[in-house]
Every structure is written in structure tokens, then in C-alpha cells.
Amino acid sequence: MWLLENLNIKKKDFVLNVPHLELSGKGLMLLEGPSGAGKSTFLRVLLGMEPCSSFVWKVQDHKGEMDFSKKSFREKRLGVVLQPPQLFPHMTARKNILYAAKVRNVPISEAQAFLKEGVQYLSLESCLNNKPFALSGGELQRVALLRALVGRPRFLILDEPFSALDKEMQKKAASFLKEFIQKRNVPALIVAHKVEDWRHLVDESIVLEKGQLKNQI
Amino acid sequence: MVQGFGIFLVIVLLWPYFVLFSAVKHWDFSFFVQWAPYLLFTFKQAFWSSVISLVGGIFCALGLLSLKEQKKISFFEVVVFLPNFLPILFVIFAFLKISHWFHFSLYGIQGIVFMHSILNMGLVGVFLFHRARVDLTLLSYQAALDGMPWIRFFYHGFLRFFLKDFLYLFLFVFTICWASFSVPLILGEIHGSTMEVLIYQKIKQEGDLAQALSLSLLQMMILWSLYIALSFLKKNLKSEGAFLTPILLPKRLFLIFPLGIVVLLGAAFIEALWSGLNATSFSKEFFLYLLPPLSRSLVVSYGAGFFILCCLLIASMDLKGFLRKLLLAYILPSGALLGVAWIFVFDSPLLGMIWGTGVTGLLFLFRLGGEGLLEKLKDQVRRAQILGATSYQIWRFIILPQVLPFYGLLSGLGAVWALGDFAYSGLVSHTGQETVALIMESLLLTYKWDLANVLIAVLLFLSVMVFLTFRGLGYVVARKLEY
Numbered sequence: 001m002w003l004l005e006n007l008n009i010k011k012k013d014f015v016l017n018v019p020h021l022e023l024s025g026k027g028l029m030l031l032e033g034p035s036g037a038g039k040s041t042f043l044r045v046l047l048g049m050e051p052c053s054s055f056v057w058k059v060q061d062h063k064g065e066m067d068f069s070k071k072s073f074r075e076k077r078l079g080v081v082l083q084p085p086q087l088f089p090h091m092t093a094r095k096n097i098l099y100a101a102k103v104r105n106v107p108i109s110e111a112q113a114f115l116k117e118g119v120q121y122l123s124l125e126s127c128l129n130n131k132p133f134a135l136s137g138g139e140l141q142r143v144a145l146l147r148a149l150v151g152r153p154r155f156l157i158l159d160e161p162f163s164a165l166d167k168e169m170q171k172k173a174a175s176f177l178k179e180f181i182q183k184r185n186v187p188a189l190i191v192a193h194k195v196e197d198w199r200h201l202v203d204e205s206i207v208l209e210k211g212q213l214k215n216q217i
Numbered sequence: 218m219v220q221g222f223g224i225f226l227v228i229v230l231l232w233p234y235f236v237l238f239s240a241v242k243h244w245d246f247s248f249f250v251q252w253a254p255y256l257l258f259t260f261k262q263a264f265w266s267s268v269i270s271l272v273g274g275i276f277c278a279l280g281l282l283s284l285k286e287q288k289k290i291s292f293f294e295v296v297v298f299l300p301n302f303l304p305i306l307f308v309i310f311a312f313l314k315i316s317h318w319f320h321f322s323l324y325g326i327q328g329i330v331f332m333h334s335i336l337n338m339g340l341v342g343v344f345l346f347h348r349a350r351v352d353l354t355l356l357s358y359q360a361a362l363d364g365m366p367w368i369r370f371f372y373h374g375f376l377r378f379f380l381k382d383f384l385y386l387f388l389f390v391f392t393i394c395w396a397s398f399s400v401p402l403i404l405g406e407i408h409g410s411t412m413e414v415l416i417y418q419k420i421k422q423e424g425d426l427a428q429a430l431s432l433s434l435l436q437m438m439i440l441w442s443l444y445i446a447l448s449f450l451k452k453n454l455k456s457e458g459a460f461l462t463p464i465l466l467p468k469r470l471f472l473i474f475p476l477g478i479v480v481l482l483g484a485a486f487i488e489a490l491w492s493g494l495n496a497t498s499f500s501k502e503f504f505l506y507l508l509p510p511l512s513r514s515l516v517v518s519y520g521a522g523f524f525i526l527c528c529l530l531i532a533s534m535d536l537k538g539f540l541r542k543l544l545l546a547y548i549l550p551s552g553a554l555l556g557v558a559w560i561f562v563f564d565s566p567l568l569g570m571i572w573g574t575g576v577t578g579l580l581f582l583f584r585l586g587g588e589g590l591l592e593k594l595k596d597q598v599r600r601a602q603i604l605g606a607t608s609y610q611i612w613r614f615i616i617l618p619q620v621l622p623f624y625g626l627l628s629g630l631g632a633v634w635a636l637g638d639f640a641y642s643g644l645v646s647h648t649g650q651e652t653v654a655l656i657m658e659s660l661l662l663t664y665k666w667d668l669a670n671v672l673i674a675v676l677l678f679l680s681v682m683v684f685l686t687f688r689g690l691g692y693v694v695a696r697k698l699e700y
Contacts, residue, residue: 074605090619103606
């Protein structure tokens with residue numbers, strides 16, 4: 001279970017205020033809401049990119065309770081796709097993915113096997129040796145997704161991960177992600193604008209509106 | 218390890234302050250009234266140099282904006298920037314020659330202003346070109362579709378749009394010209410020169426360290442206030458947009474001026490080489506005479522280049538940005554006093570020249586582009602941190618391969634400048650320890666043009682060699698380091 005407390009950010013006219021939120025911390029959790037609701041800010045606080053001194057993120061699992069808000073990026077071990085999905089411009093798509101495995105000390109054989117499987121599933125064979133400037137928006141997103149998954153993440157945090165994909169590829173990518181989540185038991189929090197595409201896949205959903213928690217299903 | 222390198226850089230930068238401030242027993246501000254004309258002269262030359270550089274730079278930018286093909290843009294960027302790339306001694310030498318052809322004097326304030334403007338115009342032009350290319354593209358298309366005439370867009374869409382940038386660039390050039398050492402040293406008159414030259418005279422001719430230090434303290438405070446104003450202005454300069462060629466503004470005609478400067482530089486060089494080759498006998502003695510200064514020049518140049526490269530890389534290791542801030546905020550007490558700080562502690566002219574030209578080059582080059590590149594990589598560093606990369610993994614795989622080619626180029630430039638340095642090197646060198654640049658300076662001051670004509674060719678050849686070494690080194694090592 002995830003327990004989020006005192007998520008409070010004030011920026012000029014905008015206030016994001018989530019005093020208390022409990023999430024199952026299992027499967028696919030959807031964070032939805034209209035533009036300007038504060039979804040991306042919510043994620044940035046969760047990731048530790050936006051300073052919020054009072055924020056607490058406690059995770060309870062079979063190993064006990066951990067305070068994630070106090071942990072460094074390295075200790076958090078998150079798989080993240082942000083919007084826009086920025087890859088390292090001097091590395092090819094393949095190296096971008098393998099770099100994530102290397103920094104997490106994932107054995108190269110495991111990383112290569114995952115890469116092979118993921119690339120095939122997401123139809124990335126032709127662009128694997130291209131640098132990011134030569135990739136389309138959709139290819140960038142798929143490479144960023146594989147980069148987030150390859151490093152044995154503890155949790156996934158994905159901001160509009162498939163917004164640049166066509167319908168067919170969205171379906172493929174979503175089923176690949178769902179399978180990954182189920183197989184490896186890695187919870188994922190996904191921010192999405194068009195929620196219809198996700199509704200049938202999610203296990204839990206929270207709605208933000210004007211910086212306030214509106215609903216939790 | 219990073220902390221150790223950081224401490225080294227801090228010591229390198231703060232050491233002259235420590236040495237100088239501990240060496241002087243009392244401050245001497247009693248000559249303040251006598252300094253006033255120098256203060257006024259420094260202000261006047263810096264002011265006019267900045268105004269002319271800005272106006273010239275605007276024309277250069279408009280010329281560059283007219284180009285569509287990337288190859289042409291790159292070529293003309295080099296043309297516009299060329300006086301900055303070349304050893305300063307070559308540029309001064311060439312324009313002294315040109316001034317003989319056209320019968321005008323380059324000495325005194327007009328010469329200093331002219332030379333400063335030639336040197337800084339390209340810098341302003343290229344900066345404005347990049348800003349306008351990003352910010353004005355779509356605006357200019359919209360204005361053209363609306364039927365706005367060229368001149369109105371030039372006023373509303375360019376002059377008024379970039380007002381803050383102009384002010385920033387004016388102050389930037391003003392700061393460079395205020396602290397300029399080499400140009401006023403060779404072109405300034407005895408009783409009409411800058412604060413920096415006065416400090417030099419107080420040390421070299423009068424041996425009055427107390428006055429020299431007091432003067433440098435005053436100069437430092439002025440430069441500090443200028444840098445504070447600059448950093449405040451820089452915060453307001455942000456750009457976002459697409460990279461296209463804006464219509465309405467560009468006028469290819471404006472490229473004639475920078476192209477003309479390059480043609481004149483080239484003509485002066487060919488003329489010098491021709492008359493030098495005819496007037497000099499290339500005997501064995503001549504080569505033996507040239508060999509020691511040549512080797513000293515190369516040691517100084519390569520030494521300064523490596524020093525700059527190492528310091529830039531140390532700054533890139535510091536992910537928290539402390540060293541970056543230090544390098545940006547750091548003001549040299551004075552170029553001339555830097556030499557004294559060295560002489561106080563060590564008696565090694567070559568190391569002194571490497572250190573002094575290295576420090577002065579480093580500060581300018583870091584502000585010119587070294588810092589901007591690190592700023593651009595901030596986002597990538599953050600992404601790598603989120604992935605869980607350690608500081609070493611971030612530096613080794615993300616930062617280093619991306620900064621090395623550019624830092625190679627910057628240190629190549631620093632090495633070229635060190636090769637042509639005569640101002641700082643003149644302070645620390647002993648008799649019989651001269652470099653090619655120092656010999657050139659004394660030849661120019663005594664109007665012995667024949668040998669100077671040959672030496673300038675040697676200097677240019679060495680410059681190209683040194684520059685290509687560092688440029689190549691940056692590229693090759695970066696490729697080897699690619700993950």
C-alpha cells in the first residue's frame with residue numbers, strides 16, 4: 001500500500017493540495033484529470049524533482065514500511081517516462097536502453113534478452129541504432145518505455161507514455177506494459193489525458209481537479 | 218576524488234588573491250586624483266568599443282540571418298568570428314599594416330576602440346544571430362503575411378524585441394574592453410591609457426606594488442558591479458521557438474563587412490609573408506636563433522591548453538554547480554597582478570606563462586560557452602539521476618562524451634591565445650626566455666618589420682597546428698569514450 005501525505009505545492013495562482021491519499025500500490029494505477037489539474041506537478045513531487053518539504057510517501061509491502069520521500073533517486077529505483085520523453089542525445093536508442101540497465105547493475109545478458117523481446121514486441125528493430133534526433137515521437141516514447149522497464153524498477157511512474165502512438169501501437173504497448181506489471185509484480189502509476197484508452201486496463205483510478213483530489217475509484 | 222579536483226581549482230583561482238593581499242603591508246589610495254584620467258580613458262574606450270561592437274554585431278547578425286544553408290551559415294560564422302579565433306598579436310599586426318596602407322594612425326583611443334570593435338563584433342553578431350533565429354522566425358513570417366514593411370519590423374520586431382539582449386551584450390563587451398590588457402598595451406599612448414596598463418606600469422616600471430594593488434582593488438570592484446549587472450540581465454534572456462530562417466529582416470549585403478575584414482587580414486598576411494621572405498635570409502643561424510623561442514611558445518601554448526581543458530573538465534564534474542558559480546563570479550584582481558603573484562612564489566617563467574595565460578583564457582572561455590553547455594545538460598543529468606546513475610556514471614557516460622568535443626575546441630582557442638600572448642608573458646619572462654610572441658612585440662614596438670613579417674607566418678602556422686591538436690583530441694577521445 002502507498003500512503004501519500006501533505007502533498008502541498010503553491011505556484012503563483014495554482015495550489016496543489018493532497019493532504020492524505022491511500023493507494024493500493026498494486027497493478028496499474030491511473031491518475032487522471034483535465035489539463036492544468038496538477039497531474040504533472042503531482043508526479044514531479046512524487047519523483048522528488050519538485051521540492052515539497054512536508055511530503056511523505058510511505059510504502060507498505062511484505063518487507064515492512066519504507067519512507068520513500070526521504071530516499072535518493074538511486075534508492076527509489078523507479079522506472080520513469082516523462083513528458084516529453086527525453087533520451088540522451090549522444091546515444092543510440094539501443095545504448096539509451098542499455099545505459100539504464102548498466103546504472104542499475106542489471107546483468108548484460110538479462111538486459112539484452114529483455115531488449116530483444118521488447119524491441120520485437122514494440123516494432124523498434126529498424127530504429128535501434130538511430131540517435132534520438134532521427135526518431136519519431138512514437139519511437140521516442142517506445143524507447144523511453146523500454147528504458148524505464150529494463151532496469152528492474154521497483155515502481156513505474158509514467159506520464160502520458162503513449163500519447164504519440166497510433167491506436168494499434170497503443171494497444172500493443174499497453175498490453176506489453178500490463179504483462180510486465182503482472183509478471184514482475186511492479187506497480188505502476190500512469191498519468192493519462194485520454195482515459196478511455198486505459199480504463200479497461202487499470203486496477204485503481206484517482207481524479208485530480210484544480211489541484212484537489214476529486215475522486216478515487 | 219571530485220572534491221579533490223574541486224579544491225585544486227579553488228586554490229588555482231584564489232591563490233593570487235592570497236599571495237598579493239598577504240604581500241602588501243599598506244594600501245595606497247593617495248594618488249586617486251592622478252588615477253582619474255586613466256579611469257576616464259578606460260571608461261571612454263570601453264564605452265565606444267561596446268557601442269561600435271554592438272552596431273557592427275547587429276549588421277553581422279542581419280547578414281547571417283539571410284543565409285539558409287547550414288554549410289554557408291557555418292562558413293560565415295567562422296568568417297564573422299575569425300578575429301576572435303586568431304592570436305591577438307596577428308590581428309594587431311595585420312591592422313597596423315593596413316593602417317600604413319591607408320595612412321591612418323592606430324595608436325591612441327581611436328586605435329584601441331577600432332581594435333576592440335573588430336575583435337568583439339563577431340561575438341555580438343553570432344550571439345544575436347542565434348537568438349534571432351530562434352525567437353524571431355515565426356514572428357517575422359506573421360509580420361510578412363500581415364504586410365509589415367522591413368523597416369517597421371526591424372524597429373518593432375528586432376530593435377525593441379532584443380533591447381535587453383543589446384544591453385546585456387553592451388555590458389559584456391564593456392567588461393571585456395575595460396579589463397583588456399594586450400590591445401591598450403601596444404596601441405595606447407604613454408600618458409593616455411587604461412587602468413590595466415597603469416597597473417602594469419606601476420609594477421614593471423615603478424615597482425610600486427602598493428599603488429598597483431590599490432588600483433587593482435578599485436578595478437576589481439568596478440568589474441564586480443558590472444558582472445552583477447550582467448548576471449541579473451542574463452536571467453531575463455530566455456528563448457524558445459523553432460529553427461528556421463526568418464524572412465523580412467535579413468540582408469545579405471551586411472556580410473560584406475565581416476568578409477571585408479577577413480579579406481584585409483588575408484591581404485596583410487600575404488603582403489607580410491611576401492616581403493618577409495624577400496628580406497630574410499634563411500640561414501642555419503636563423504633557424505638556430507628561432508628554435509628556442511619556438512619551442513618555448515609551443516610549451517606555453519600546449520601547457521595553457523591542457524590547463525584550460527583540465528579546469529573545464531573539473532568544472533563539469535561538479536554536478537551541484539559550486540565550481541561553475543565560482544568560475545562565473547570570479548574576477549581576476551588584474552591581468553598584470555597575476556604575473557606578480559607568480560613571481561612572488563616561483564621563479565619559473567615558462568610555468569608562470571602557462572598558468573597566467575591559462576587562467577585568463579579559462580575565465581573568458583568558460584563564460585563564452587563552457588558554462589552554457591553545462592547548463593544545457595542539466596536536464597539530462599536530472600534524467601540520469603532519476604534512472605539511478607551514480608555521479609561517476611553521469612559524468613563518464615552523459616557529460617564527458619558531450620562536452621569533450623566542445624571543450625577541446627575551447628582549449629584549442631585558449632592555446633592559440635596563449636601562443637600569441639605578450640602582455641602577461643612579458644611580466645613573468647626573464648631576458649633570454651622570450652617566446653615568439655614576445656619577440657614579435659619588441660619588433661613591432663621598434664618598427665623592425667622584416668623579421669616580424671616572417672614571425673607572423675610562423676605564429677599563424679603554429680596556431681593552426683595547436684588548435685587542430687586540441688580540436689582533434691576532443692573529438693577522438695569523445696568517440697572513444699562513447700558508451
